Amino acid sequence: MSCLQSWPEPIVRVQSLSDSGMTVIPDRYIKRLSEPPSPVESPPETEVNIPVIDLSNIFSGDDSLRDETLSLISSACREWGFFQVVNHGVSHELMSRTREVWREFFHLPVEEKIAYANSPATYEGYGSRLGVEKGMKLDWSDYFFLHFLPKSLRDQKKWPMFPPSCRELVAQYGEELVRLCGILMKVFSINLGLEEDCLQKAFGGEDIGACLRVNFYPKCPQPDLALGLSPHSDPGGMTLLLPDENVSGLQVRRGHGWVTVKPAPNAFIVNIGDQIQVLSNANYKSVEHRVIVNSAKERVSLAFFYNPNGKIPIKPAEKLVSEDRPALYPAMTFNEYRLFIRTRGPCGKSQVESLKSQH
Template sequence: MNCLQNWPEPIVRVQSLSDSGMSVIPERYVKKASERPQLVASLNDDVLNIPVIDVSRLDNPNTLSLISGACREWGFFQAVNHGVSPELMKATREVWREFFHLPMEVKQEYANSPSTYEGYGSRLGVQKGAILDWSDYFFLVYLPQAIRDQNKWPSLPSSCRELVAEYGESVVKLCGKLMKALSVNLGLKDDYLQNAFGGENVGACLRVNFYPKCPQPDLTLGLSSHSDPGGMTMLLPDENVPGLQVRRGDTWITVKPVPNAFIVNIGDQIQVLSNANYKSVEHRVITNSNQERVSLAFFYNPKSDLLIEPAKELVTEDQPALYPPMTFDEYRIYIRTKGPCGKKQVESLIKSNS
């Protein structure tokens, strides 16, 4: 339990708070009035949804055009017919649901610390007194394989490690295909983004999110507004309980998950590489008073020590480089210190060209 001492305050598992039957959430989870979700009519059938794209033919010009439009206008899309087995997707999501319902002493064996986040956690950021999110999670490293340690992955349920390995392999293949499509759409060589990420030496990690039932969903968030600091995220949502919200101007759109789809979004590193032709977009997660939610966010990232900067082909006199070179390791220190904070991180990097 020593790793818990590295957090600024004692760790409280949100699932334990939810299971206690409390009717009022602790003050530490109450967001500022301006950050609280508007839950009225958020799930109406006529609500706007992010684009849904059939990615079975990534060599098709129409498919490429749809992906390009989604990346430029939304930063998000739902990928269907992607080649990852629906049975594998469901089994992996459900084995993690089982994990979160194991006895607390079993889960605590994997308790994480701020130094890596790998393991069972309940907060991001190390600022003392921060307002917290209504969620627990499990974070693990998948790539590079040299630092993958399956002993840090849950041994229970017994099929968990095998399913995570198989699931990760399938999602990595899909990410490689989508990276080619993004490169082509930017007018770059089809292997440009992959090579910029380190070729075969990319990084990848999995964050499994557990959002327990919340007695006051109008006062808090499951995950605060943020853009993803990495390259590209493949989210496997809980199809039965919508919760992801994407920012569209001044409006928050509640995403309605399509069965067997991945929700794909652009991260800050691709925003930098594309010189902001593609933009990462703020998103957040609302809570639910009646049902828990489980989602799997697979992050496809650059090799941590490679310099990431705008592609020279996308830099002109009229469109100068917006961002200085920086490694992903340097970049993610910010969010590991401050926690989720909208788009402040990537916007703070924009160079003054005056």
């Protein structure tokens, strides 16, 4: 753990590089040719996007509409690992205000932001790199990471004091997203043929984890050489992403290529994390994704991570294990699992896949 207390090299704020007017990015941000960042453009007639699903039918009294929505979500989880939800019950105004207050934060003077500088021990605060390996390639992004649940970890003093509405908005936003995640957990359980509270109980009931990472992707003078976030699957349970409404950047692995997600208005992008892949015994799979950058526009997105209690061993649900389909993963706590990310940073799907080979 001692290696995780500090960064191995001086921290460079990517926003300061972008604002400097440089035309050539430092070598540390240039990705290997094996993972070219350029978006794979689909011809208009074959444009694809992750599914967009209207959640309002979940709450309707019409069983056929409800069943149809459950089926759409089931297909999206099995075929994509990603989908968008609209009519989800979260205030559009709250979504917009929360995103914009964070945009304001990243445009504060750098000395005000540095007061919240983070360390790899918890990642909480203002950061500019993931992983503590010295000399590793870096992503073209800054971020702010904070804990929301359990409440024992929530320290609003570590949340930005400016803009003045930031702390209040984050608290409201977090409560709404915890509620929405609870609904989706029931849907996932039902679709897997489990009791509707099965996944939530496996996560720890009400004693679960949740955190927010706000991503800031500055303009990049050489967007074909860099990535805002390297390919990875999310290590936790489920992620709700509020994307930038003005510019796309998220790409989802599809076969051997990448699909650039086109955000629907006022939608959340939902994706399955590694912990639900484990609990579902790989019926649902977390899917590799990455973020491309833009030479003309900055981008802000909010990723809300809904995670198991860090001390509870996570393993495949007993009902999903049989002679024909044995348990693919050993039991492991989320605290043990996420140390991998804190040490090495984003590494595709290598961690969850490595569990299989050990078993």
